[in-house]
Every structure is written in C-alpha cells, then in structure tokens.
Amino acid sequence: MGLLRRFSALIPRTRAAVAEPATTVTVLVVGAGSTGLALAQGLKKACLALSFFAGIPCIVVEKHEGLDAQPRDWNMGLHWGAESLKAVIPDEMWSRIQTTQVDPFSPTAAEDVLKFLNGQSGEILTAVPANNFYRLRRRKLRALLAEGLDVRYGMKLEQIEYAKDGKYATAFFRNGPSITASLIVGTDGARSATRRLLLGPELGSIRTLPYCATFVQARFTAEQARFLRQFHPLYLASINPAGYFAFFGMHDAPDPKRPETWTFFFYISWHSPLEEQKATSSWTNAQRLKQVKEFATKFTDPWKSAFAWIPDDHEVWYMSLTDFDPGAEGHRWDSHDGRVTLAGDAAHAMTYQRGQGLNHSVTDAAKLVVAIQEFFSGRKARGDAIRKYEEEMISRAGGEVRMSTTNTEMVHDWQKVLASPIMTQGMTKVQDIDDKSVN
Structure with a gap:
C-alpha cells in the first residue's frame, strides 16, 4: 500500500489556480527529438523490480504535426555515447540500430578513423580514431525511438505554471489541452521554448557565433557517386588553409548496387562576422549556392567535384553556428524543486566540428532516467535528484560547449589548426581529456 500511495502522489491533481488540466502524468517531455524520445524509452523501460509495476508514466509532446513534418534531415555521429543509448532502449530496439545508419548495409566498424585532409592539397593532416562510430540518420533514429511511446503532435509550449504546494507543474500549449506533471523536461532543441520560459527571452536564447555553414544533400550519376565515395564510404573531413572547414559523407544508401540512389551530405563552414551575417540575411538560395560553390573551387576532391556537379538551382541549407553554455553566468535555471529541467540541445547547444552533440544528449537521457527513478521510488527527494542530475550535466556538457x-x-x-582539440584529442569526451591531463 505504501508504494501505491507514493505512486498516487506522483500523479498530480488539479489545482484551483489554473484551469482543470485535461491530462496528468508523472513526466512530461517537451520535444520529440532524439533526446526526448530516448528519455521516454528509458522511462518506459524503467522498472522498480516489482513484477506488477514497470515503467514510469510519461507523455512526449511535439510542436510539429509529425516526426517527418520538416522536409530537412541530417545525420549525426554516435561514439562514446552509444552505451548510454543502449542503456535506455530495449535490447530488441538496439539490435535494429543498424537500420538507422546512413548506410544500413555497411556494418559499424569496431576500428576505423575519421581522416582530416588539407582541404587544398588533399594531404592527410591526421586520422582521428573513430571506433564503433555510428553515423545515424536523424529521421530514422527518431522513428525507431518513437515506437511504443505516447507522443502527441501539434502542441507548442507557451507557458508553465507551478502549483503553490510545490508538488507539480502545468504546461500550457497553443494547440491542445494543458498537461500537469510532477516533472517537465525540456528537450526541445537549441532554440528551446522551455529554456526561454525558464530564463527569459534574452538569457534563454542561443548565442550566435561569427561562423556560418552551407549544407548540401545531393544525388549524382552512378559514375560520379562511385568517384565521390572512393575517398571514404561514410565520412571525411578537411581543413582548408584559406580558413574553411568541410565535411563530406553518406546520408542515405538505400541500394548498395545502385550508386545513383545514394544521397551525399556535405558542407563548408567559414568565419563570418555578425555584421556580415546580418548584411547577407536576405540572400536567396541561388546566392548561397553561388557563394559556397566559389569556396569549393579552393578545395581538393571530393568537395571540388561535388559542388561543381550540383546544378545552380540546387537547394542548399545555410545556418549560423550557435551555442548555449549552461555553465555561463546567468544560465542556471530554477528547477522549482525538481519540477522542471532541461536536457540535450535545450540544455547545451554546441557546435559540431568535434562531433559531440548526440553523445552528450543521450547521456543526459540515461542519467535523467536514473534521477527520475530515484525520486519515483522514494529513495531521494525529487529536488535533490534533479539537482544532482543538473550539476553533473552542466559540468560535463557545459565543458564540451566551451x-x-x-x-x-x-x-x-x-x-x-594543429593545436585544436579535434587535432590533439580527437573526439574524446572532454572529461576524459581533463582526467588524462591530471594524471
């Protein structure tokens, strides 16, 4: 009976100060990205070692109308964070992780390297260890992680209110009924609405950096595709003495015998002062493509040929690089005694030239599952459990943001370049680098 009473207390009740909520739940996850879905899977998997009681009640809300509502897709590197993802999802689901790879027909190598070339000469600058380096398509990964979850779409967060008795919080949405929970977790990406509600529009916004990138996804003729892929079947990077960084890799290989069906994913990034970014903010797709094609003429292959071969009206994706450091002054949010917190890019948006984002995000999910189990089971007070999670996450991921x-x-x-972290430390987790320096 004690456990049942504790469970009942964690299912929040209606309070008079707000309109009667349509739904109540223990954990509300805001954002159906990889972090939020991994967290929800972990809560579903969580068990209190009682045969009649498995899983922690959880709802995921997503502002878009579906997982594929946005036409844009990209891919992400998973390496040291793989164990965290494996811990929060069922074994059967992990057994299908290969299906979410950019090339599901190329098994993840136990030992491999990510080569960094001199972008002008093609000379190898370094080869970073990339052992068990999963290259995952975001869209496929989300589809896998969403299986069996209660995900509610078209719900854009607008407000959070906190019960005066300190027991729960209620989220209000532009479309859809309010939801009351013992804990609300914002996993709604780099431009997190949850973060802005917690810190205000100024402190809660990401910081725009003086760097930009233009991305391309493209298919080529069979002959061209075979040529481009010979440099590496999955991933390749380069640093150009003219001040550019570039990546080239596979995005989708549905048929290994038909190169014309392969989609490649590549970009060039460069230093771009904020004044320049503002001055070019109204540029058209044609202008963006013309600019990056000009940059590519200063590169060796595969970038030189890949950019030259795409037509002048090909769609590109331009973006400023941004970050959000949870350890920076003014960025420590109030968790309201463990009733609200952040995870993933919502907590620590970071640049991608060191390939760390997904690894920290799924690690957040795994550690937050442990924290929620602690207060759900009564082993620790909710505020203490969430505070412990936040302190570790802010130290770990905040260090990586920087x-x-x-x-x-x-x-x-x-x-x-040669003294940069990617050249000297590879893709090693920042805490492991610190530990080595101490030892």
Missing part, C-alpha cells in the same frame, strides 16, 4: 566552440574557432584559423 571546448567545441574553441575548436570551431581554431579549425577556421590555419595558424591554430
């Missing part, structure tokens, strides 16, 4: 931004600055400066 290192990744430093790395971005250095790989765009040829005089500093």
